[in-house]
Amino acid sequence: MILIGVDPHKSTHTATAVEPASNRQIGSLRIEASLAEYRLLLTWARTWPQRTWAVENANGLGRHLAQWLIARGERVVDVPAAATSRVRELSRGGRRKNDQIDAAAAATVAYLHGDSREVGAEDHTTALALLDERRVNLAQARVRTVNQLHALMRDLLPGGAPAQLSADQAATLLRAVRPTGDVEKVRKDLARDLVAEIRTLDKRLTENSARMQALVEAADSTLMSTPGIGPVMAARLIGRVGRASRFPTAAAFANYAGAAPVEIASADKARHRLSRSGDRQLNSVLHTIAVVQIRMPNSPGHAYYQRKLSEGKTAKEAKRCLKRRLADHVWRVMLGDERRVKSRLTAAA
Incomplete structure (x- = not known):
């Protein structure tokens, strides 16, 4: 069994093959982050039929490469960056650091220290995490938009609008506003734009929730x-x-x-x-x-x-x-x- 440690970066990846029994480096390759170079890397790795890939930060910078390898039947484990840092610190050479050393450290951690975790193919879990992140962004955008609307309503209505303000309530309040000058007309027009944005955000949040429910039910979860x-x-x-x-x-x-x-x-x-x-x-x-x-x-x-x-x-x-x-x-x-x-x-x- 050969361990192939990978130190991923945004534009380049460095792979180092390590023999676990002796912890000896037997080969290294640096590639550009592109599909053509991925294929070159896999061809190089097929020199060793029994192999495992140890990708540093496989859920971050190394995610694309890790998932590409898994889709082609390769076994991939994730190695935390903090663990490879410990290996560098305790190994001969002290604090020396380069991509090849990091790649070898990832392989060493995967074999010796037990800090690695096998990476699986992306599934409904990843899809739900993406939808959740999108929902958080939509909710934050809605809060900002409602706050902007409240600021305008304070200048359009005596006392402003109620704290719990929906798009329909804001539209009803705006219909009662009769602007008397250019400034009030601009304020009312801007408030109408914000009401339209809130309606759009509410619709997207509803659609987001429906997609979440469909995926949760498809995953046969009983959490609900x-x-x-x-x-x-x-x-x-x-x-x-x-x-x-x-x-x-x-x-x-x-x-x-x-x-x-x-x-x-x-x-x-x-x-x-x-x-x-x-x-x-x-x-x-x-x-x-x-x-x-x-x-x-x-x-x-x-x-x-x-x-x-x-x-x-x-x-x-x-x-x-x-x-x-x-x-x-x-x-x-x-x-x-x-x-x-x-x-x-x-x-x-």
Whole structure:
């Protein structure tokens, strides 16, 4: 088995073949980032029939090359940039750095240190992550547009518009405005443009949500059966987590999501605080689900929250306990969905 480490850059990629048993470099190739050069790289790599590609940052700069290789039947593992940096630091030569050294370090990490992770072909998980990113951008654009509309409405109407302003409400208010000069006419025209933009953004957000729901249902996910988890939250969870099986335990998942409490030193008794590490966007999803369940009287989360309050915990402590419990629940549901889909595919094959 030969490991081919790849140090990717925006315009060039450097590959180094390493013999794992001796950690000896047996070949290196630098290519331009183009399809023709990709084919040249694969032809060069076929010198070694048994090979594995170790691509540094395979979900970033190395994503295109990694997915291109996977589509052609190659085995690819992702190596974090921080891990290759450690290898360079501890190896002979100290802090020396160039593309060939980085590529060799990626291969070394993949074989010796266990920091690598196998990369799979892009699927519905990637599609949901893209839709979620697009939704965040649309929502931010809508907030900016509504704020601009509020600023204009303050100068067009006494007291301005209400805080929760929809496009229809703004259009109704604007119809009552009778501009008396050029300045007010411009303000009203601009406000009409902003109302039209808000309608467009609302339509795109609705379409985005519908596409998310269709993909979640196509993935045979049961996340939406949990109170507080709709299409958007389910899509965000799947897009952020990917395969639940990459976490060996529910505790590992909770730690990754920043939902596992951290013990802090105290002279009187052991105390805990919220973890500030982990995936903060995933933590935000768990927080949203917890808040929604607390407000739903018939939900299991509401009953659990009230039980924790009756035990003497504060509202913050009870919510923290609920987030930790939800992290366990989400991991179990996603793991069950993954296993069910895998078994169905195995049976069909």
